[in-house]
Amino acid sequence: DLSGSVPSEVGKLTNLVEIVVSSNDLSGSVPSEVGKLTNLVEIDVSWNDLSGSVPSEVGKLTNLVEIDVSDNVLSGSFPSEMGQLTNLVRLNVLQNLLNGTIPDELYRLESLTDFDCSFNSLSGTINDQIGRLTNLESLSVGGNAFTGTFPSTVGNLTNLKYFDISLNFFTGTIPSELALIENINRIDVRWNNFNGTVPEELCELEELFNLIADCFPTNITGLPAVKCKCCTTCCDTARRGDWEACGPT
Numbered sequence: 001d002l003s004g005s006v007p008s009e010v011g012k013l014t015n016l017v018e019i020v021v022s023s024n025d026l027s028g029s030v031p032s033e034v035g036k037l038t039n040l041v042e043i044d045v046s047w048n049d050l051s052g053s054v055p056s057e058v059g060k061l062t063n064l065v066e067i068d069v070s071d072n073v074l075s076g077s078f079p080s081e082m083g084q085l086t087n088l089v090r091l092n093v094l095q096n097l098l099n100g101t102i103p104d105e106l107y108r109l110e111s112l113t114d115f116d117c118s119f120n121s122l123s124g125t126i127n128d129q130i131g132r133l134t135n136l137e138s139l140s141v142g143g144n145a146f147t148g149t150f151p152s153t154v155g156n157l158t159n160l161k162y163f164d165i166s167l168n169f170f171t172g173t174i175p176s177e178l179a180l181i182e183n184i185n186r187i188d189v190r191w192n193n194f195n196g197t198v199p200e201e202l203c204e205l206e207e208l209f210n211l212i213a214d215c216f217p218t219n220i221t222g223l224p225a226v227k228c229k230c231c232t233t234c235c236d237t238a239r240r241g242d243w244e245a246c247g248p249t
Contacts, residue, residue, distance in 0.1 A: 001025050008051075011036040022068070023047040030074075037164035046092070047221040051075065054098075059084045070094035070116070080105045090114040094140070098122060109130055118164070131156035138162040142188065145169060156178035164188040166198040166212070167241060173224065174198055176212070179205060186210040190235040190246065194226050203230035214243070 010019075011033025017035075018041060026048040027063035034043075035057025035116040038055040042065060050072040058067075059081025066089060075095040082091075093110070094116045101124030102117070113135050122144040131153025132141075133181025137160060153165075155177025161184060170192040178187060179201030187202065192211045195216050198213050214237035225237040239245035 003027070005029070008032075008033045010034060013037065014039065016040060018042045018044075018128060020044045023049070026050055028052070030055055030069075032057045034058065038060065038063065041062055042066045045072070049067055053077070054079055056081045058082060061085065062087065064088055068089040068116045069090040069096065072096055076105050077101070078106060082106060083108045085109060087111055090110075092116045093117045093120065093149040098220075102126070104129065108135065110135065112136055112158075114139040117144070119172065121145060123134040124148075126151060128153050132153060133157065134159065136160055140164040142168065147171065149173075150175055152177045154178060157181060159183075161185045165192070167191045169193055169197075173244070176201055178202060180185055181205075183207045186212075188212040189242045190214055190233075191237060193237075196226060198226055198228035198231060212246070215249070216247070244249050 002021055005028030006029040014036060016037050017039055022044050027047060029052030031058055032055040036061050038061060040061050041063055043148060044162050051090050053076030056079040061242050062084060062136045065087055070092045077100030080103040089111055098120040104127060107129035110132055112133050116139045120224050125148035126146060128151045130151055134156055136157050142164045148172050149172035154175055158181055160181045166188045173196040174189055174194050176199035179199055185207055211223050211231045212233040214225035215231050215234035216236045218226050218238040220238050233246050234249050235246040
């Protein structure tokens with residue numbers, strides 16, 4: 001296993017096309033000199049112990065197709081400079097300590113097919129501009145502290161197969177525009193502050209195999225937070241994060 005920190009001298013390896021050092025014991029911060037590696041197509045440093053913030057210089061790596069920094073202890077906010085990575089197809093920052101909001105610039109990444117920022121400490125709202133990311137096949141923002149209503153522009157994401165916004169604080173109703181995504185396989189909206197009824201139009205989606213919501217009666221009121229005619233799994237909204245509080249309908 002590789003251990004120790006990533007040396008700043010890595011910036012001299014200007015012909016590098018890939019950095020793939022996942023599942024090691026690397027620690028310390030990602031050096032800003034990584035911004036000199038403008039030929040990079042892939043960065044995969046997942047499953048390490050890297051800390052500190054994502055350097056803004058990563059925005060200079062405009063050939064990047066994939067970034068995977070999942071399962072580290074990275075902190076700070078998303079650098080807005082990442083909005084310059086217009087060739088990016090996959091962005092995975094799952095299971096870190098990132099905070100702040102998703103910068104508006106990230107909604108420019110129209111090549112993205114896979115965006116996963118689950119299990120961080122991100123907050124604020126999801127911008128209407130999410131509807132620009134029409135190539136998205138998988139969107140996972142679960143396990144954060146997002147608030148507000150989820151934008152109806154999600155209906156523009158007609159390539160979406162996987163939609164997980166669980167364990168947040170979204171309010172209002174679950175957007176009926178999700179029913180415009182004909183080939184979606186999984187919708188997980190459990191453990192939020194939604195109310196009303198899960199849109200019945202979702203029951204008509206032939207490819208939808210998993211529909212998970214807070215439709216289990218809570219111990220507090222005896223009523224479910226949302227009503228659902230066709231959910232495959234119902235959870236108790238009063239028992240956030242307790243997997244035993246969910247079950248098949």
